[in-house]
Amino acid sequence: MKKDAIGDSLSRVDGRLKVTGGAKYSGEYKVPNLTYGVLVSATIASGTVTALDTRSAERAPGVLAVITPFNAPKVPGYQAGAERPVRGLKLFNDNKIYFNAQPIALVVADTFERATYAASLVKATYNTEPFETDFHKNIDKGVTPQKGNYKDYVRGEANAYKNAPVMVEEEYLLPTEVHNPMELHVTTAFWDGDDKVTLYTKSQGVKGSQRSIAAAFGLNPDNVQINSRFVGGAFGSSLRTWPHEIAAAQAAKLVKRPVKLTLTREQMFTQVGYRPLTIQKIGLGATADGKLIGITHESHSQTAVYEEFTEGAVNVSQFLYNSPNVNTLYKVVPLNVGVPAPMRGPGEATGSFALESALDELSYKLNLDPIELRLRNYTDTDPERNKPWSSKYLKECYQKGAEAIGWADRKAQPGTNKEGEWLVGYGIGCGAFGAYRGNAMAKIKLMADGSVNIQSATSDIGPGTGTSMVLIAADTLGIPADKITFELGNSAFPNAPTQGGSATVSSVGSAVHDVCVALKQKLYTMAGKPADSMEPIDYVAVLKQNNMPSVELTQESKGNPEAQKYSMYSFSAHFAKVHVHPLTGQVKIKKIVACVDAGKIVNHKTASSQMIGGAVGGVGMAMTEEAVFDERYGRYINGNFADYHVPVNADIQQIEAIFIDKPDPVLNPVGTKGIGEISLIGVAPALANAIYNATGKRVRELPITPDKLI
Amino acid sequence: MSTTKPCTPTDGEDNSNGTRRDFLKQTSLLTAIALTPGTVVKAAENQWDEKLAGVFEKQALHLEVNGVKHELMVEPRVTLLEVLREYLDLTGTKKGCDRGQCGACTVHVNGVRVNSCLSLALTNDGKKITTIEGLAKEEELHPMQEAFIKHDGFQCGYCTSGQIMSAVALLKEGHSGSETEIREFMSGNICRCGAYPNIVKAIQEVKGGMV
Numbered sequence: 055m056k057k058d059a060i061g062d063s064l065s066r067v068d069g070r071l072k073v074t075g076g077a078k079y080s081g082e083y084k085v086p087n088l089t090y091g092v093l094v095s096a097t098i099a100s101g102t103v104t105a106l107d108t109r110s111a112e113r114a115p116g117v118l119a120v121i122t123p124f125n126a127p128k129v130p131g132y133q134a135g136a137e138r139p140v141r142g143l144k145l146f147n148d149n150k151i152y153f154n155a156q157p158i159a160l161v162v163a164d165t166f167e168r169a170t171y172a173a174s175l176v177k178a179t180y181n182t183e184p185f186e187t188d189f190h191k192n193i194d195k196g197v198t199p200q201k202g203n204y205k206d207y208v209r210g211e212a213n214a215y216k217n218a219p220v221m222v223e224e225e226y227l228l229p230t231e232v233h234n235p236m237e238l239h240v241t242t243a244f245w246d247g248d249d250k251v252t253l254y255t256k257s258q259g260v261k262g263s264q265r266s267i268a269a270a271f272g273l274n275p276d277n278v279q280i281n282s283r284f285v286g287g288a289f290g291s292s293l294r295t296w297p298h299e300i301a302a303a304q305a306a307k308l309v310k311r312p313v314k315l316t317l318t319r320e321q322m323f324t325q326v327g328y329r330p331l332t333i334q335k336i337g338l339g340a341t342a343d344g345k346l347i348g349i350t351h352e353s354h355s356q357t358a359v360y361e362e363f364t365e366g367a368v369n370v371s372q373f374l375y376n377s378p379n380v381n382t383l384y385k386v387v388p389l390n391v392g393v394p395a396p397m398r399g400p401g402e403a404t405g406s407f408a409l410e411s412a413l414d415e416l417s418y419k420l421n422l423d424p425i426e427l428r429l430r431n432y433t434d435t436d437p438e439r440n441k442p443w444s445s446k447y448l449k450e451c452y453q454k455g456a457e458a459i460g461w462a463d464r465k466a467q468p469g470t471n472k473e474g475e476w477l478v479g480y481g482i483g484c485g486a487f488g489a490y491r492g493n494a495m496a497k498i499k500l501m502a503d504g505s506v507n508i509q510s511a512t513s514d515i516g517p518g519t520g521t522s523m524v525l526i527a528a529d530t531l532g533i534p535a536d537k538i539t540f541e542l543g544n545s546a547f548p549n550a551p552t553q554g555g556s557a558t559v560s561s562v563g564s565a566v567h568d569v570c571v572a573l574k575q576k577l578y579t580m581a582g583k584p585a586d587s588m589e590p591i592d593y594v595a596v597l598k599q600n601n602m603p604s605v606e607l608t609q610e611s612k613g614n615p616e617a618q619k620y621s622m623y624s625f626s627a628h629f630a631k632v633h634v635h636p637l638t639g640q641v642k643i644k645k646i647v648a649c650v651d652a653g654k655i656v657n658h659k660t661a662s663s664q665m666i667g668g669a670v671g672g673v674g675m676a677m678t679e680e681a682v683f684d685e686r687y688g689r690y691i692n693g694n695f696a697d698y699h700v701p702v703n704a705d706i707q708q709i710e711a712i713f714i715d716k717p718d719p720v721l722n723p724v725g726t727k728g729i730g731e732i733s734l735i736g737v738a739p740a741l742a743n744a745i746y747n748a749t750g751k752r753v754r755e756l757p758i759t760p761d762k763l764i
Numbered sequence: 765m766s767t768t769k770p771c772t773p774t775d776g777e778d779n780s781n782g783t784r785r786d787f788l789k790q791t792s793l794l795t796a797i798a799l800t801p802g803t804v805v806k807a808a809e810n811q812w813d814e815k816l817a818g819v820f821e822k823q824a825l826h827l828e829v830n831g832v833k834h835e836l837m838v839e840p841r842v843t844l845l846e847v848l849r850e851y852l853d854l855t856g857t858k859k860g861c862d863r864g865q866c867g868a869c870t871v872h873v874n875g876v877r878v879n880s881c882l883s884l885a886l887t888n889d890g891k892k893i894t895t896i897e898g899l900a901k902e903e904e905l906h907p908m909q910e911a912f913i914k915h916d917g918f919q920c921g922y923c924t925s926g927q928i929m930s931a932v933a934l935l936k937e938g939h940s941g942s943e944t945e946i947r948e949f950m951s952g953n954i955c956r957c958g959a960y961p962n963i964v965k966a967i968q969e970v971k972g973g974m975v
Contacts, residue, residue, distance in 0.1 A: 065913050065914065065916065066913070066916065068921070069912075069913040069916075069918075070905070070913065071921075072918055072921030072924050073896075073905065073909040073912050073913055073918075073921075073924060073928060074856065074896065074897065074899075074900055074905070074909065075854070075855070075856015075857070075895065075896035075897045075925050076856070076897075077921050078855065079855075079858075079922065081855075081859075082849070082855035084853055165842075165850070166846060166850060167839060167841050167842055167846070171841075234956055235920070235922070235956055236858070236860045236866065236868055236920065236922040236923045236954065236955070236956050236957075237858070237860065237920070237922040238859060238860065238861075284920075284921065285920060286858070286920050286921070286922025287919075287920040287922060287956050287957055288920075289956070316859070318862065319860070319861040319862065319863065319865075319866075515920060516919035516920035516921075516957045517919065518919070659916050660916065660919075662916075663916045663919055663957075663959060663962060664919070666958055666959070666961055666962070667919055667957045667958035667959060668958070669958065670955075670957075670958025670960060671956075671958060694861065694863055694865060695861050695863070695865035695866050695954060696863070696865045700954060700956060701958070701960075702951040702952075702953075702954060702960075703946075703947040703948075703950040703951045703953070703955075703960045703963065703964065704944075704947045704948050704950075704951040706947070706958070706960040706961060708961070709961055
């Protein structure tokens with residue numbers, strides 16, 4: 055028997071399925087009588103569609119239906135006064151156009167090719183209205199969000215930085231970035247009668263999808279079955295149920311056959327969210343010896359006219375450093391665009407780019423090492439909430455990360471460090487992300503052969519949820535990992551939160567831990583021993599003695615009330631070493647070190663991969679990614695992988711993940727704090743700061759393309 | 765040894781048009797082409813024009829996929845990727861962009877790696893296709909598959925089939941001389957989860973014959 059499985063390096067439990075093509079994603083289930091849905095997009099950015107000529111499309115071979123705002127069956131959740139109203143865009147419910155590429159029709163045909171061709175035959179007549187997509191022109195129309203706590207924040211005195219002996223006041227721009235998971239968003243929907251529907255859909259939360267689809271069609275959630283066992287990446291783009299998923303179910307109901315609706319890569323730029331274009335102003339004031347006097351952080355970001363999107367872009371400035379005076383402002387600018395969605399590290403990654411860049415600028419003004427500047431403003435309690443941290447090892451992150459990157463070889467004066475013809479630079483970027491825990495349930499079944507099956511309605515968009523859960527169960531039960539199977543991605547399983555906010559291991563891991571403890575106690579009681587006995591027992595023998603073929607139980611796990619007394623965050627320090635060519639502006643990222651305090655690490659193998667992956671995402675954010683708008687039409691011009699550049703293999707050299715790996719004593723019984731978001735937060739500023747250190751060129755508008763360096 | 769499996773495209777041809785099927789039973793392709801202009805006009809008036817074209821455009825396709833011979837009738841616009849996924853239910857080959865920009869659909873055509881979304885199925889008539897499902901020998905994984913598991917060369921797994929098919933071809937092409945060369949010649953396969961360093965490690969290990 056193997057004890058202490060947590061902290062192991064276990065290969066993925068679903069690895070074999072993934073390397074053999076056996077893992078089935080949502081568009082890959084063989085459903086009899088399948089039909090194919092293809093969306094037709096509007097070509098104007100604002101107005102109404104006054105007529106749709108669908109005659110040619112309808113008589114094209116294999117076409118079963120063309121759904122438009124003029125003939126679509128009503129979706130109950132879209133109607134005024136709906137009992138459970140659906141938020142966001144109500145597709146085909148009326149003829150209003152809010153953004154370019156908004157779907158105006160859905161063609162259903164018996165093959166994908168026929169549906170695609172027929173979609174090209176739909177002709178729209180519009181009544182166009184003036185539209186606003188130019189963020190810079192409309193920034194003054196920014197409003198404080200109506201929902202959530204986004205009120206202006208002041209601690210001490212506002213704009214105190216202006217009176218400081220040393221100050222930085224700069225603006226930073228982050229362009230629109232698109233999640234672009236490799237799997238296209240796809241939904242296969244089919245009905246059983248009028249009141250039961252099944253969806254295979256790309257979802258980060260099958261329970262959330264179940265509730266949304268039930269609300270849309272006015273169904274009992276028990277009559278909605280959601281399957282999402284394998285998800286081909288999401289990064290936040292599948293946190294909610296999108297209009298096209300409801301449309302797939304709507305179409306399937308109409309044609310009385312299963313409908314598979316796959317978005318095109320181009321549609322992925324407009325239909326399933328993105329990290330919004332954001333302009334941030336940072337003011338930093340410090341004493342001559344580098345103590346912060348004031349931090350001001352003002353953020354304006356893009357949202358949609360039909361739905362408000364918000365994220366925590368200014369949060370990090372309120373607590374990451376010790377400053378007596380802090381003020382923040384957060385506004386959103388509604389435009390004729392699709393609604394954004396949280397994208398890995400959401401607002402915190404955006405905010406950290408601005409704050410950590412400004413801090414770097416301040417370090418040069420102070421002639422102080424950037425790490426030393428951070429140390430002088432380190433805070434051992436949360437200055438925003440006046441609470442202790444549940445755990446914080448950020449100092450250790452500075453130290454270990456600096457060693458691993460070779461910080462000692464950094465030269466303070468930009469442009470003075472050379473290797474051959476290349477300029478060499480080092481940079482640091484730090485971040486924090488809230489450590490959360492939601493209520494979750496798990497069901498466990500011990501079989502007579504000693505095998506254990508656990509089920510929970512969580513998801514795995516890539517981090518290796520099942521693998522971590524198996525390790526937690528192996529550790530808690532004291533049995534080998536290969537005796538345990540974990541099932542997820544099915545709405546019929548016990549309740550679990552949506553996979554987001556880096557909280558899955560904390561939430562679902564706690565449920566798995568607790569259900570294993572409950573099972574153990576039950577077996578000890580059955581064996582006539584005290585429930586808390588440490589003496590090992592043979593579970594199989596206990597079943598046999600009691601003449602039971604199996605034993606099964608379900609447990610709900612809720613947060614620790616003690617947690618209220620603490621501020622709980624994962625912390626990170628990212629380091630980068632870059633080479634920059636002085637003539638061409640080419641940047642080679644020689645090494646990235648990601649050092650993170652994320653509590654206990656359950657599986658080092660998958661956690662390292664997650665950290666490396668977050669760093670690669672950060673490279674895209676810093677160096678290549680930008681969705682470019684043509685303001686004349688309010689339309690993206692680079693909605694594909696040839697023109698929107700995500701990092702490829704040749705862009706990535708060495709990335710090292712370092713874990714502090716000390717358990718958090720408060721948040722959950724496993725001691726984890728979460729790594730999904732923190733793996734990306736801080737990467738972009740580390741790179742921007744390294745490039746400044748190499749060249750003396752401060753780029754405040756991402757991405758840092760070569761033209762900005764020559 | 766190859767075996768032949770009959771295959772019916774899942775296009776549900778019988779769903780909408782009894783008339784068209786009956787028409788075809790009674791009419792050969794040649795007589796259809798020889799239809800009098802008057803008949804064509806009549807067909808067009810009855811909105812049959814598009815439907816007729818749809819039927820006559822299908823052509824025979826012979827493919828050997830993972831050692832199994834298939835005989836199909838497909839339209840010229842159908843890509844190899846769609847034939848694999850939608851007609852043959854070989855969904856291990858992935859659709860990530862349908863534009864030849866991401867590499868998720870990489871398969872081997874007569875031993876050469878190809879983006880199957882950019883290859884019209886009919887241009888592959890008579891060729892041998894290997895997909896991710898054909899790489900392992902029964903229960904025994906290909907060394908590249910083993911190495912991807914060992915080095916965790918994936919997360920979500922969606923690009924993985926394409927990465928592995930590319931990696932296997934890369935070794936054969938002789939493009940694995942250095943880490944830099946591997947990265948360059950694997951850059952047609954995007955991994956959004958960012959598993960690149962682990963993918964390179966897996967390829968290096970197989971090249972070194974250490975698995």
